[in-house]
Amino acid sequence: MCRNTGTTRARSPFLLILQSTLFKGFDRRVVIPMTLRSVLPREVDSKLCPAFVIEGQVVLLMPLEITNIPGERLGQVVMSLRDEAETVIAAVDWMMNRGWD
Known part of the structure; x- marks a missing residue:
């Protein structure tokens, strides 16, 4: 996870890099605010938007x-959510494959 340096940083101070390091040769990164x-x-x-505490802030x-x-x-890289990978994957899966009504 890294700091958001873009125009949305006040709302979303961090970006989670979702993209596998297998694709680090590409010049773009897939991120989730x-x-x-x-x-x-x-x-x-x-289930869709799990909460995390990062630097004392609930995001x-x-x-x-x-x-x-x-x-x-x-x-700047702030931390890793590697230990929370299942939670992140479940949220993305819910959005893409399971969140049907």
């Missing part, structure tokens, strides 16, 4: 805002 819980107007589905994974950015625009 980590948005401050305090800026969201309402409760969100915790939510926002899979519906998945995007890609040039690798050189990534900010």
Whole structure:
């Protein structure tokens, strides 16, 4: 996970790099914004948007805002969510494959 250096950094101070390191030769990175819980107007589905505490701030994974950015625009690496991989994968899977009504 790295700092968001873009225009959305006040709302989403961190970006989770979703892309496997197998593709590090590409110049873009697939990322998911980590948005401050305090800026969201309402409760969100915790299965889709799990919460994490990063540097003392509660942030939510926002899979519906998945995007890609040039690798050189990534900010400083803050930490790894490798130990939370199953939670992240489950949220992305819920968005893509299981969240049907």
